[in-house]
Amino acid sequence: MGRGEGMVIGGRVIMRLSPNAIRDLARGRVAALVSATNGKTSTTRLLATAVEQAGPVISQHTGANMTSGVVVTLATGDPDATAVLEVDEAYLPQIFQATAPRVILLGNLSRDQLDRMNEVAMVARRWREMLIGAEQTTVVANADDPSIVWAARHAPHVIWVAAGQVWTADSAVCLDCGALLRRDGDEWGCPQCGFARPTPEWTLEWTGEHGIVQGPDGATYDLHLQLPGRFNAANGALALVATVALGLDPGESARRMATVQSVSGRYAVVRVGELTIRLLLAKNPAGWTELVDVMPPAPTPVIVTINSNAADGRDPSWLWDVPFERLRGRTVVATGDRRRDLAVRLLHAGVDHVVIEDPYAPGAPLPDGMRDLDVVDCAATYTAFHRLRTTAEQQ
Amino acid sequence: MITLVSIYPTLLGTYGDGGNVMALKHRAELQGLDVEVVTVESGEAVPESGDLYVMGGGEDSAQTAASNALRAGGAVKRAAERGAAVFAICAGYQLLGEYFPDATSTPTPGLGILDVRTDRLPKRAVGELAATARDPLDQVLTGYENHAGATHLGPDATPLGMVKAGIGNGDGSEGALSGHIVGTYLHGPCLARNPQIADLLLGWAVGRELPFIEEPEVTALREERLRTVLD
Numbered sequence: 001m002g003r004g005e006g007m008v009i010g011g012r013v014i015m016r017l018s019p020n021a022i023r024d025l026a027r028g029r030v031a032a033l034v035s036a037t038n039g040k041t042s043t044t045r046l047l048a049t050a051v052e053q054a055g056p057v058i059s060q061h062t063g064a065n066m067t068s069g070v071v072v073t074l075a076t077g078d079p080d081a082t083a084v085l086e087v088d089e090a091y092l093p094q095i096f097q098a099t100a101p102r103v104i105l106l107g108n109l110s111r112d113q114l115d116r117m118n119e120v121a122m123v124a125r126r127w128r129e130m131l132i133g134a135e136q137t138t139v140v141a142n143a144d145d146p147s148i149v150w151a152a153r154h155a156p157h158v159i160w161v162a163a164g165q166v167w168t169a170d171s172a173v174c175l176d177c178g179a180l181l182r183r184d185g186d187e188w189g190c191p192q193c194g195f196a197r198p199t200p201e202w203t204l205e206w207t208g209e210h211g212i213v214q215g216p217d218g219a220t221y222d223l224h225l226q227l228p229g230r231f232n233a234a235n236g237a238l239a240l241v242a243t244v245a246l247g248l249d250p251g252e253s254a255r256r257m258a259t260v261q262s263v264s265g266r267y268a269v270v271r272v273g274e275l276t277i278r279l280l281l282a283k284n285p286a287g288w289t290e291l292v293d294v295m296p297p298a299p300t301p302v303i304v305t306i307n308s309n310a311a312d313g314r315d316p317s318w319l320w321d322v323p324f325e326r327l328r329g330r331t332v333v334a335t336g337d338r339r340r341d342l343a344v345r346l347l348h349a350g351v352d353h354v355v356i357e358d359p360y361a362p363g364a365p366l367p368d369g370m371r372d373l374d375v376v377d378c379a380a381t382y383t384a385f386h387r388l389r390t391t392a393e394q395q
Numbered sequence: 396m397i398t399l400v401s402i403y404p405t406l407l408g409t410y411g412d413g414g415n416v417m418a419l420k421h422r423a424e425l426q427g428l429d430v431e432v433v434t435v436e437s438g439e440a441v442p443e444s445g446d447l448y449v450m451g452g453g454e455d456s457a458q459t460a461a462s463n464a465l466r467a468g469g470a471v472k473r474a475a476e477r478g479a480a481v482f483a484i485c486a487g488y489q490l491l492g493e494y495f496p497d498a499t500s501t502p503t504p505g506l507g508i509l510d511v512r513t514d515r516l517p518k519r520a521v522g523e524l525a526a527t528a529r530d531p532l533d534q535v536l537t538g539y540e541n542h543a544g545a546t547h548l549g550p551d552a553t554p555l556g557m558v559k560a561g562i563g564n565g566d567g568s569e570g571a572l573s574g575h576i577v578g579t580y581l582h583g584p585c586l587a588r589n590p591q592i593a594d595l596l597l598g599w600a601v602g603r604e605l606p607f608i609e610e611p612e613v614t615a616l617r618e619e620r621l622r623t624v625l626d
Contacts, residue, residue: 343616
């Protein structure tokens with residue numbers, strides 16, 4: 001049993017003993033909740049690290065972000081510490097009610113685990129209802145994601161951050177009237193009812209190397225994160241603004257966030273069997289779209305591991321929304337419980353592939369050159385990712 | 396040259412249904428057929444001269460928007476009446492019918508080119524779906540369903556198959572077939588997991604029956620999925 005699973009069971013026991021456990025444990029000390037389809041674990045870690053400038057902080061260390069994980073985090077940490085908590089999108093309304101956070105950070109919404117989450121519009125609708133009349137809370141929200149804006153725009157206190165949006169396919173339609181949204185550069189809006197991007201107070205600029213966050217007074221803060229890619233700069237920008245909403249110093253926040261090396265194994269380099277792999281968490285089309293750019297160029301072979309346990313989403317048809325065509329010119333090792341779905345997807349994408357049940361076993365028929373690589377990139381869905389982390393730790 | 400019209404893939408493409416267009420292109424290539432894909436986004440006019448029209452699934456508000464635009468334009472209906480093939484999944488399937496429930500469960504008129512009517516299932520159907528095929532198909536149908544629609548077939552439509560695992564239309568049948576129009580709840584995507592349906596549609600488009608060409612990757616996936624749900 002992994003640590004995360006232990007937390008879940010512990011949390012269930014506490015909730016059984018006291019159904020109001022979250023409310024009792026949270027009382028007055030939850031600084032921030034963080035939710036999004038992608039990046040919530042990284043954003044939470046960045047924010048928690050930044051908030052430590054004001055004193056001790058408790059937060060999840062395992063990504064357990066449903067009710068049980070939140071309860072255990074609150075129950076086992078320093079009882080006087082400030083809490084910065086990651087929360088699953090579907091559980092956010094109930095945990096928001098119970099914890100009354102000072103800040104709630106909303107990053108992005110896109111298709112993910114549709115068997116469990118329902119559709120993006122439904123999540124946005126529940127978030128919107130949650131925020132109506134939430135006078136005690138400041139919402140830090142991504143102005144570039146129309147679903148986030150739709151959910152947050154009637155909240156009493158909102159700070160809009162232009163954090164960017166790469167994956168637009170799940171916010172093509174106006175949630176108010178159903179018309180197709182128009183996009184023009186950073187701007188977007190509904191031609192029919194006028195729903196449009198709010199004017200952001202804070203903006204993120206990505207240089208290709210690092211992020212530059214600019215505040216409403218024109219002051220800028222450089223984000224030199226160790227976590228790679230533009231999407232992590234977006235996570236950092238939202239976290240930085242959340243610390244401003246908490247009355248903290250954004251410059252100090254940026255400095256502290258730059259110390260975060262790896263979050264719950266993401267991008268960690270580990271040894272599994274005979275291979276040294278870099279772990280990439282790739283669990284939905286939006287996340288994949290950003291990850292392909294982080295991988296070394298073709299013809300370097302890579303491993304892709306697809307599972308369909310509850311935490312991965314039971315339905316892997318999202319593989320067809322991932323632009324796997326961009327992996328052409330290299331051989332992909334298809335593995336995981338749903339390696340056959342991946343193989344059919346790669347067949348249609350024109351990507352050379354081999355299906356291997358256990359690529360880490362001695363003598364596995366790996367593609368030419370893979371054994372000679374110092375580090376092999378391995379993109380994996382949630383449960384596959386955690387299985388690899390656990391295996392690496394045990395070795 | 397087959398003209399394949401992909402209708403509103405942004406509005407109707409929530410569950411990987413864009414893969415159906417990829418699968419049709421792929422099967423056409425195997426069969427030695429040329430395909431031109433015309434992608435029509437919401438707000439654009441649907442061409443009337445297509446050979447094969449494809450629609451995916453989508454959220455409630457997108458479904459209503461798509462249905463209203465397609466009814467106003469009329470091109471899909473006119474193309475279907477002259478015998479063009481139409482293939483639609485889930486929300487797309489429902490909107491081919493007489494009516495379907497909108498986001499507030501109010502019956503909303505569809506295109507009326509398939510003799511089906513959709514209301515709500517008592518409980519959302521989410522999971523693997525397998526069905527025994529009916530003529531002209533003979534391979535077991537496999538896919539994943541995620542919908543709340545109960546679809547009732549009228550006398551002018553026949554089920555695509557009979558459910559062995561899952562919910563399908565809600566009455567033991569799955570999907571509907573009428574002339575060259577096919578509607579189904581199978582995501583997965585449907586045509587990648589059921590290439591026989593892809594070949595049927597392509598055969599209609601070129602006016603002759605196509606031989607079935609087996610691909611080992613696809614067979615391995617089908618066997619695994621059917622083993623999972625039927626054993």
